[in-house]
Amino acid sequence: MKHQEKSPKDLLFIVPMKDPKRAKSRLSNVLTDGTRQRLALTLYRQTLTFLTGLSKQAGCDFGILVVTNSQPITNLASDFGVGTLQQSDEGGLNAAVAAGCDWATAHDYRSVCILPADLADHDSKEYLRLLSCARTDRSIIICPSQDQGTNALMITPPNALPFCYGAQSFHRHLEEAEHVGLLAVILPLEGISHDIDSANDLARPVSSAIRNLLKTRSFRIQEARS
Template sequence: MKLSIVIPMKCPDQAKGRLSEVLSQGERKALALTLFERNVCFFRSRFPEHNLLVVTVSEEVRQLAEAEGAEVLQQADAGLNAAVEAAARYNRSRGVESQLVVPGDIETLDQGELATLLDQPRQHGSVVVCPSYDGGTNALLTTPPDAMPFSYGPQSCRAHLLSALQLGLQAKRLYLEKLSFDIDLPSDLFRVAAGSVPKTA
């Protein structure tokens, strides 16, 4: 197996906490699940040749993912870095050569952008980081899957690039416009139309 696309997904009841000023818990949960399910469907329909692995602590998310044909790795630790590390260990143990991590809350996934990302050279000991608009990491392609420690959090794009360089890996920052937007803050909601979310392209 050459490539595994990994979508880490926290418990939806705890998702989108930074939107609590503008959305109720039920609305935040519904938004998180809508984005997640839509993005799982995107990868299953547009890139069916690649393994799709969802990592989650949530039984509800597991059922949704499996219904769409994704593989699921359930974890005990709810943290994002722990989820991605668990995926990397699992993928490396079964011979996966490269791992692409994409959050489940990307606003608009674009087939052309993802094709550009997946067409990047993936020699052993390489990392491709796609930044979010606020300096986070909205896609991380590592070869092998556990090539480096994961540092998700504020300014994680820079942290991932520095870590890769310190380890002597070939590192590339790849900006993809649509992929740079996720929905985390109230200001992010203002980019979407009247409570709707843009469709995948």
Template sequence: MSAAARSGKRLVVIPMKDPARAKTRLVPTLSPERRASLALTLFRATVDRAQEALALLPGGGVEIAVVTSSPKITRLARAMGLILIDEGRPRGLSEALETAADWAAGHGYGAICVLPGDLAAPKPAELARLLAHDLSGGQMVLCPAEDLGTNALLAPLPCPFRFAYGVKSVVAHRQAAEAAGLCPVMLPLASLRADVDTADDLQHLLAHQPQLLMQEAAR
């Protein structure tokens, strides 16, 4: 497909570390094997939900990519039929996403939607609502996490501000987008408020989505 034909298209980008280096906040709670397994479970669940969301959208204007430096995630993403973006040497989440946004702009996509790979249970209908959001009038969209992280972001390409993932990043992203002349819209989607970072998040997942962890054990 030519760049011109893609300009109305949107790219969902899921950033993913190597599972062996992931979920370090759970070091006191889980063994290295279980941390890696949890990271993979959450990644697969996020991809599945994103694929279900795409099926709800008419017209096929959205594709899914993974940005990673991990050989294991590269193999898995290929097997899942996803677009692969090589982040090169790992330099952090915002830098990996800058690489992905540059790649997407260079390949003619008109907008990027960043979804972290550790969302516990995003609802496909809510993801579809985000992915279909109108970006006319310079809008961009932020879905805040409970802890004021950024659990989803939809921005036009080329992206006129730099990513600022980290503590209270939704505030930083809002300010950066405004400073770049965009109009940030806060979209507090209920199923995108939680990700799985801490032992408390994991307890919540076990209490409310035990089937997610059982599916992985059965693989």
């Protein structure tokens, strides 16, 4: 595991990222395999571009850790100067983020923010708002997705919350937070609520990088099978 230490160790962004060959499977009925992979990689690259830019802004010093079992994803993180934690097996998303949180605990981070690498776009104003939210001891700040999933999830301390990523995880994370005695703050943010999971998400506003990808000839949107 390689990771560049950042100081102060107040906050670590954890970005889980699948092998692009297996990513965005819910789009397999509308996108070719090659385009799905390129989409996953473009979304991942824009996440790292955004986060590394944000961390350079005054007052936003935080660490970034990618959790993956993919060598190309590890190499790309390294190009951005971002550390990676190798996911040891196919434990899935919950195991990946839990491993990231264990790493954050072992390295004395006060809080983590789990951010999936498939958001349609990023608006720094929203993240500055998220970062300025008071993080009390034993708390979560949760930004739901449009389909009641969990997009940004800030947790203090890092290993306080059992993870329930999957369908309707926004509600399940709130229930778990209550169960383990964490204060929960719900922060609905329009931009952060839009991830790209389904064909409908491709019809909504997306970043210019994704727009450009969808304009290329390799993009082929097929009729969804009924």
